[in-house]
Amino acid sequence: MEQFDLGTIIAFAIGAILVENIVLSRLFGCGSFFGLTRKKETAVGMGILLIAIMGLSSLFTYCVYQWVLVPFQLEYLRTMAFMLLIALLVQLAEMVIKKYLPALYHMLGIYLPLMAGNCAVLGVCLSSIERNYNLASSVLYAVFSAVGFLLVAWVFTLVRDRIEENDNIPKSFQGFPITLIAAALLAFGFMGFSGVQI
Amino acid sequence: MKVKEYFKAGLWTENPVLIQFLGLCPALAITTTTLNAFTMGLCLTLVLIGSNVLIALLRRLIPHHVRIIFYVLIISGLVSLVEMILSTFFNDLYNALGIFVPLIAANGILLARAETFASKNKVLPGLLDGVAMGCGFTIVLVLVGLIREVVGSGTIFGYTLFGGISPLSVFALPAGGFLTLGLLAAAAQFFRNRAKRGSHDGTV
Numbered sequence: 001m002e003q004f005d006l007g008t009i010i011a012f013a014i015g016a017i018l019v020e021n022i023v024l025s026r027l028f029g030c031g032s033f034f035g036l037t038r039k040k041e042t043a044v045g046m047g048i049l050l051i052a053i054m055g056l057s058s059l060f061t062y063c064v065y066q067w068v069l070v071p072f073q074l075e076y077l078r079t080m081a082f083m084l085l086i087a088l089l090v091q092l093a094e095m096v097i098k099k100y101l102p103a104l105y106h107m108l109g110i111y112l113p114l115m116a117g118n119c120a121v122l123g124v125c126l127s128s129i130e131r132n133y134n135l136a137s138s139v140l141y142a143v144f145s146a147v148g149f150l151l152v153a154w155v156f157t158l159v160r161d162r163i164e165e166n167d168n169i170p171k172s173f174q175g176f177p178i179t180l181i182a183a184a185l186l187a188f189g190f191m192g193f194s195g196v197q198i
Numbered sequence: 199m200k201v202k203e204y205f206k207a208g209l210w211t212e213n214p215v216l217i218q219f220l221g222l223c224p225a226l227a228i229t230t231t232t233l234n235a236f237t238m239g240l241c242l243t244l245v246l247i248g249s250n251v252l253i254a255l256l257r258r259l260i261p262h263h264v265r266i267i268f269y270v271l272i273i274s275g276l277v278s279l280v281e282m283i284l285s286t287f288f289n290d291l292y293n294a295l296g297i298f299v300p301l302i303a304a305n306g307i308l309l310a311r312a313e314t315f316a317s318k319n320k321v322l323p324g325l326l327d328g329v330a331m332g333c334g335f336t337i338v339l340v341l342v343g344l345i346r347e348v349v350g351s352g353t354i355f356g357y358t359l360f361g362g363i364s365p366l367s368v369f370a371l372p373a374g375g376f377l378t379l380g381l382l383a384a385a386a387q388f389f390r391n392r393a394k395r396g397s398h399d400g401t402v
Contacts, residue, residue, distance in 0.1 A: 025372050027227040031220060031306045076282060079300040083274035087267050113266060119223045119304035126297050172388035176219055180380030187373035 009140065016144035019196050022120055023152050024187040026127075029120025033153060034179060036111060040157040045107055046115075047150030051143055053093060054121055057086050058142035061125040062135050082125050090115045120149060156186060201326060208330025215338040215379075216386040220306035225339055226375035228298050232355055235343025236336065237291045241280050242302055243332025247325060248276045249308055253316040254324030260317075269312045274303040307335060338382070345378050346370060 022028045037043045061082045069075050094112050098105045105112070115121070124145050128138035159182050163169070169178050214220045224242070229235045252272050253260075260268045281299050285292040292299060302308070311331060316324045344354070350369030352359050368374050 027223060027372055027375065028301070030222040030226055034219060034222065076278060079278045079281065079303050080271070080274040083270050083303050084267070087270040091267070114306075114309075119301045122304040123223075123297060123301055126300055130297065171391060172384045175387070177380050177384035177387060180376050180383060184373050184376035184380060187371075187376055188368075191371065191373060 012137070012140050013144045013147070014196070016141055017148040017151060018190070018193040020194075021148045021152055021190055022124065022145045023149055024183070024190040025194065026123070028123035029118050029149065032111070032114065032118045032120070033149070033156070034176075034183075035114075037153050037156045037160055040154070040161075041107055042111060043153040043157045044150070045104060046111055047146070047153050049093070049097075049108070049112075050115070050118075050120070050149055051146040053086075053089060053115060054124055054142040054146040055139055057082075057089050057121055058125050058128060058138045059135070060085050060089065062128065062138045065129055066135075078126070078129070079122075082122055086121050086125070120145070152186070152190075156183065159186065204323075204326045204330040205333065208327070208332075208334040209337065210334075212331075213334045213338065213386070214307045214310075214331050215335055216383050218307075218310070220310055221335060222306075222379070223301065224298050224305065225335075225342060225379060226372065228295055229339055229343040229346055229375060229378075230350065230370050231294075231347045231353075232340060232343040234291070234294050235339040237284075237288075238295060238298065238302075239332070239336025239339045241284065241295075241299065242305060242307065242335055243329070245273065245276045245280055245302055246308055246311060246332045246335075247328035248279075249273045250311060250316040250324040250328035251321055252276075253312045254319055254321045257317050265313075265317065266309075269309060270303075273308045273312070277303040307331065341382060342375070342378050345382075346374060350374055 016022075020026055023030060023033050032046075036046050064081055064085060065075075065078060069078055069081060074081075090113065093115075094105075097108075097112070124142045125138075128141050133141060160179065163178055163182060173181070208214075210217075212218060215222065215225050221242070224238050228238050249269070249272050253269060256268075256272075277300060280302070281292075284295075284299060311327060315327050319327070346369045348354055348359060349366050350371075351367070352363065352365035366374075369378060
């Protein structure tokens with residue numbers, strides 16, 4: 001709203017996507033991250049859907065917080081209110097997708113309702129409140145955070161493809177442990193962006 | 199005997215973090231010190247016990263179609279309660295855990311136990327399951343916290359451990375969280391494989 005030029009938006013984008021990536025440096029939504037990156041199609045489909053869900057939920061949670069919870073001094077109810085809003089939004093998205101995009105619905109399957117329990121969505125909504133962002137900044141921050149999730153999820157599916165093809169992994173590390181170690185290496189890479197100031 | 203089974207499942211065979219890979223978000227994020235890890239474990243255990251008992255009590259009253267919304271409401275209400283208690287009586291810990299206290303509401307363990315266990319069982323099994331799963335979660339978190347604190351900051355419960363040696367500070371960073379949990383999961387898999395091999399008499 002105030003002084004929103006292209007430069008601010010780009011700075012926001014780089015900040016949310018690379019410098020403090022929600023998965024690798026803020027560690028929000030790690031659970032769904034590992035569940036979703038088994039297949040490239042689900043990772044990309046969910047990532048794109050997450051952009052919409054996160055943008056909308058930060059819009060709604062901001063409005064509810066500033067216009068309902070703050071005036072009535074009910075800030076302590078924010079966790080409940082936000083979770084309820086996100087769950088309703090996910091349920092709505094599920095209904096819309098089931099009706100109009102059945103192919104996508106079958107592809108995403110069980111992951112769609114689980115989005116209500118995705119701590120990335122709640123985490124981003126709560127962070128923008130804690131950082132005192134205004135409405136436009138909150139939505140921008142949420143959207144770019146979701147883009148960051150999409151980017152890392154896509155990269156990580158490629159990494160997991162390599163892991164799948166490798167037969168030389170020690171028995172104790174096969175499956176989940178090596179996936180976590182791979183994520184650690186990716187996080188090491190993203191540490192290179194930390195401290196970048198725009 | 200029955201109680202033992204619950205704890206065996208919660209601590210080892212169905213451990214929420216190491217076997218089911220749920221609740222990784224707090225397990226990676228706040229385990230930079232042992233105390234934070236223990237507090238997080240305790241908070242989640244309290245919420246899990248509460249939500250398991252409430253959902254088991256109300257399981258016949260909750261309509262199947264909108265059950266997720268009900269679970270979310272119950273869980274987030276309990277999380278708000280824990281948040282208020284923590285911020286009133288243990289403000290330092292509350293500030294250290296920061297946003298990850300309200301984020302318990304979105305933790306996968308809670309919804310998973312509600313859906314797969316509490317909604318199908320009576321109150322007492324729900325309670326036992328909550329205690330056992332919560333203990334399993336807490337123990338893994340404390341282990342990760344202990345490793346990360348000792349290796350990453352060279353302290354234990356806040357006390358400096360070895361003076362002259364500088365710690366491997368990467369273990370205190372997010373990447374170190376992934377690394378520690380990965381190594382711990384590998385260790386768990388090693389022991390599980392060995393136990394399996396032992397029972398199959400060497401035939402893998």
